[in-house]
């Protein structure tokens with residue numbers, strides 16, 4: 001059994017392409033071409049060259065000695081926070097902009113919640129000189145002003161999504177609507193392993209460079225390619241998909257996915273999709289999502305803007321229901337404390353999303369000789385105001 | 394015989410009207426249906442509101458959001474429609490997104506539709522292959538016609554596959570757009586209407602998107618069986634409530 005997508009984009013019962021006919025040609029063009037384009041040597045060469053020279057890969061695999069001592073286990077941090085633009089998101093946008101160019105597209109659209117994916121998309125569009133429109137919920141625009149400014153400086157147009165709840169899910173709806181209205185010249189760079197097939201698989205492949213590097217770096221340091229555990233936070237699930245990718249079919253490697261419990265799983269203000277979600281359709285994918293009994297999609301909450309998506313990618317829904325992945329949810333408070341802890345112990349200010357992954361060590365115990373790799377998906381610069389408000393700095 | 398099929402056999406152009414259930418007020422559903430029938434409309438699409446209507450433009454989105462805020466749910470809609478067949482005989486189609494249907498249970502949903510006297514479903518995000526593999530027998534068992542969409546971007550091969558899978562009619566989306574985005578038709582639509590007419594499909598086509606008045610209705614139906622009006626009718630409801638429905642319909646044809 002494989003935990004990767006089958007050729008129709010299913011992970012077990014999850015995935016597929018539940019899209020209106022208006023989107024069929026767009027998705028079909030991508031589906032028919034993505035694997036072939038990605039396999040072209042010239043594509044691989046350009047992709048890896050940019051990851052190296054522009055993004056700054058490989059990112060270090062850092063042995064966090066003081067953190068390890070505190071939790072009495074061996075903790076390695078995969079430093080995606082050191083990527084250009086401050087998070088793993090750019091691995092995907094580099095891949096997709098190259099894909100868009102090869103498909104002959106002249107215009108890029110994207111959705112963004114906190115603005116990280118929007119910035120990563122605006123960045124690669126500037127790099128390639130391609131027009132860029134980023135949809136962002138009106139409410140998010142107000143609370144993420146620095147990232148809005150970054151996108152504008154990078155030449156992108158930021159369009160407010162004013163429908164529905166005016167946040168990430170609505171920005172995604174608006175991007176999809178734009179794509180319906182511009183089916184020929186536009187490529188939609190989706191920001192996580194969500195959406196209709198082939199997006200979850202394509203984005204996971206672009207992010208898989210994370211686990212590819214973990215394997216060789218760990219071999220250098222520990223004399224073995226496989227850690228005992230890989231830990232990552234899950235919003236839509238792209239950094240986790242990248243960190244898990246090359247270990248999915250290696251059962252010796254434990255997979256730990258960390259979701260945002262917000263103010264508590266049962267507080268009504270949470271984004272713990274595996275615990276609270278039911279099977280349904282969101283943004284063209286069959287997966288677990290938070291919804292009312294009547295099938296209306298509900299608005300999630302987390303202190304970290306990057307984790308408050310009401311669904312998870314179909315890969316993660318499958319990891320959860322099959323039992324392959326261990327799912328842990330972490331509250332705002334636990335994450336904030338773990339974030340500050342990392343600052344003090346290792347001199348690294350993590351993104352609040354990543355702090356969720358770091359927060360598991362308080363309750364989830366590991367053996368002394370376990371090798372645990374935590375994917376540090378992003379840095380905390382973007383979250384400074386949140387940290388300031390929370391800790392009254 | 395299914396009421397949709399029967400209606401399609403009549404020698405006339407079909408006027409179909411879409412509205413969102415629960416809008417403008419929660420309990421307007423039955424009155425709107427009755428008035429539409431009295432006004433001479435041929436077919437009605439009752440929209441089941443959804444929180445995230447991907448294929449819809451601002452007008453229908455806003456009506457969905459308002460309907461949900463008013464308290465509309467799948468169960469409540471079924472409750473409102475319980476006795477609808479005592480007063481109307483017009484073909485009725487439920488149109489909505491797949492997730493609420495999935496949550497209700499596809500079998501239970503279809504069963505309920507049959508009990509009420511619903512004749513067909515339009516679920517734009519239920520793809521053809523999934524329908525055929527998983528749900529076709531259930532729809533058929535309950536006498537429901539499933540209507541598929543095509544667009545100017547749909548390839549001939551796919552249109553043929555959709556034609557084979559359809560019974561009733563094909564929903565011909567007039568342009569690459571969300572609902573209510575583009576008004577009227579240009580040369581691109583003329584070419585598209587030509588292309589489809591030349592394909593001699595086994596199912597009649599009914600055109601939707603971009604139709605709001607006599608002129609666009611006539612253009613849309615010159616080479617097809619009928620046309621659907623959605624956003625323009627929603628705008629009418631926004632401005633006039635449930636009054637003057639016959640006036641609205643009267644100015645279309």
Ligand SMILES: Cc1ncc(COP(=O)(O)O)c(C=O)c1O
Nearest residue numbers: 235236237238239306353377378
């Ligand atoms: C630093 C960081 N980590 C994680 C995420 C969550 O996304 P995903 O689950 O796709 O990795 C985001 C999203 O904005 C992010 O910025």
